[in-house]
Amino acid sequence: MERTLVILKPDCVQRRLIGRVIQRFEDKGFTISGMKLMRIPRDLAEKHYAVHRDKPFYAGLLKHVTSGPVVLLVLQGSRCIEVVRTLMGQTFGYEASPGTIRGDLGLSRTLNLVHGSDSAESASAEISLYFADDELQDQETAGTEWIQKDDEV
Ligand code: IDP
Ligand code: MG
Numbered sequence: 001m002e003r004t005l006v007i008l009k010p011d012c013v014q015r016r017l018i019g020r021v022i023q024r025f026e027d028k029g030f031t032i033s034g035m036k037l038m039r040i041p042r043d044l045a046e047k048h049y050a051v052h053r054d055k056p057f058y059a060g061l062l063k064h065v066t067s068g069p070v071v072l073l074v075l076q077g078s079r080c081i082e083v084v085r086t087l088m089g090q091t092f093g094y095e096a097s098p099g100t101i102r103g104d105l106g107l108s109r110t111l112n113l114v115h116g117s118d119s120a121e122s123a124s125a126e127i128s129l130y131f132a133d134d135e136l137q138d139q140e141t142a143g144t145e146w147i148q149k150d151d152e153v
Helices: 010-014 018-028 042-048 058-065 080-088 101-105 120-130 144-148
Strands: 003-008 031-038 070-076 114-116
Touching (some): 003 018, 010 018, 010 058, 018 031, 042 120
């Protein structure tokens, strides 16, 4: 089963949007297989965002994601990496489409509420950055087969 890492960033936590954002992922049909509240230490954030090290927004991004507690989620379900990105919307709140998390709930570039892994490789690297294997549950939630059933057969 495919898995992805989602972070509800400090702005999401501060704005008390945790429940509403998680609800969207549950409503879509994903199962939560890992969840924790923590403040990301600087060294972990540097590893996570290493690919953006040379970007002009890197310093601000690191400052934001380490500024307060975040909720870390591992979601599992059919095509979850791609579908979670679709639910999140475009990177900047002011460009993201209505109906998406970022499009409905924000206007900022850096404070854009959520992170979601962008590929299978980054999903597995990011999950192991924040979760030990025994912190993840394998059990599917009830009804999963009806939510994800493929219509190819
Ligand atoms: P993504 O989160 O949609 O995958 P990335 O390009 O990977 O977007 O950028 C990582 C994070 O860095 C974004 O979610 C956002 O918080 C921040 N960011 C990206 N580009 C900018 C920018 O041009 N200005 C300010 N912050 C940015
Ligand atoms: Mg990204």
